[in-house]
Amino acid sequence: MNDIEAKNKLNELLSFPKETEWIEFKHNNSKPENIGEYISAIANAVTLYQKKQGYIVWGIEDVTHKVVGTNQSLRQKKVGNEELENWLLKLLSPSIDFSIHEFEYKKKPIVMMAIQPAKYMPVRFKGEEFIRIGSYKKKLKDFPEKERKLWQILAKQDWSAQICEQATIDDLDPDAILFAREQYKEKNRKRSQEVDNWDDMTFLNKAKLCISGKITHTALLLLGKEESTSYSLLRLPKLRGY
The missing domain is CATH 3.30.950 (Methyltransferase, Cobalt-precorrin-4 Transmethylase; Domain 2)
Known part of the structure; x- marks a missing residue:
């Protein structure tokens, strides 16, 4: 402004x-x-x-x-x-x-x-x-x-698309990220070689699982380590009883 x-x-x-x-x-x-x-x-x-x-x-x-x-x-x-x-x-x-x-x-x-x-x-x-x-x-x-x-x-x-402030890329499972890469490449075959050159955070941003390097609740629920998904579950509005 x-x-x-x-x-x-x-x-x-x-x-x-x-x-x-x-x-x-x-x-x-x-x-x-x-x-x-x-x-x-x-x-x-x-x-x-x-x-x-x-x-x-x-x-x-x-x-x-x-x-x-x-x-x-x-x-x-x-x-x-x-x-x-x-x-x-x-x-x-x-x-x-x-x-x-x-x-x-x-x-x-x-x-x-x-x-x-x-x-x-x-x-x-x-x-x-x-x-x-x-x-x-x-x-x-x-x-x-x-x-x-x-x-x-x-x-x-859209709660799932929001950023989870406490989470970092270390809370995501590397094997789950690798699997997500393969799925992404399958759907975007023309970009397969380009995807291979991306680091993990670049891939996550491109796949809209992260926003400007910050972890979303979707990323945690789909790719998070077992001990990390609690970040998202604890923030579910329904747990407030409303």
């Missing part, structure tokens, strides 16, 4: 009469813990309300929508000696995509964080799941009906 796109997006967000479950306006409050909890809450709300993205915007008064600017710079902010962005990524699970945009709007400095929806399970920060209730951030476990509905939506997504 470039500056023009960011300004256009902010115009769109300011057109809402008030904050929503997936939009949060702030002036300067950027305590790291608070940001992490809001990312969890908004990512889960985006999925619950089936929106494309959620946003936290610094430099806007939440009630009046007045553009006041902010003295925050999330890109330069650190927690101890660690950059804020890396610190958040380590404590959010499963991993969630968010991006930070810093730009000027009506000659005032603005910071916008765009947050992607939760994918195959609710997003947690430091092991706790959050949700937005109106314009307030709350613990998801305190709202069982919303938690149940969220899991129902997540269960309809």
Whole structure:
């Protein structure tokens, strides 16, 4: 998102009469813990309300929508000696995509964080799941009906194609990968020699069993070592009882 796109997006967000479950306006409050909890809450709300993205915007008064600017710079902010962005990524699970945009709007400095929806399970920060209730951030476990509905939506997504964050190629059985290669070559005979020159990860990416070098649940279930498939089985939404 470039500056023009960011300004256009902010115009769109300011057109809402008030904050929503997936939009949060702030002036300067950027305590790291608070940001992490809001990312969890908004990512889960985006999925619950089936929106494309959620946003936290610094430099806007939440009630009046007045553009006041902010003295925050999330890109330069650190927690101890660690950059804020890396610190958040380590404590959010499963991993969630968010991006930070810093730009000027009506000659005032603005910071916008765009947050992607939760994918195959609710997003947690430091092991706790959050949700937005109106314009307030709350613990998801305190709202069982919303938690149940969220899991129902997540269960309809293509869970098998999602990445299993803990898994690596070492969790896959080399013999199973070799067998999968032969099956792939059988279906793609014109590329047989080319396939022989691929290393295992290149093959897995080409066969769509991995995504950018990361192991999917499908890869674990089809090719995983016996002790590794539990990564996927433990994440099946149905085990939550919903």
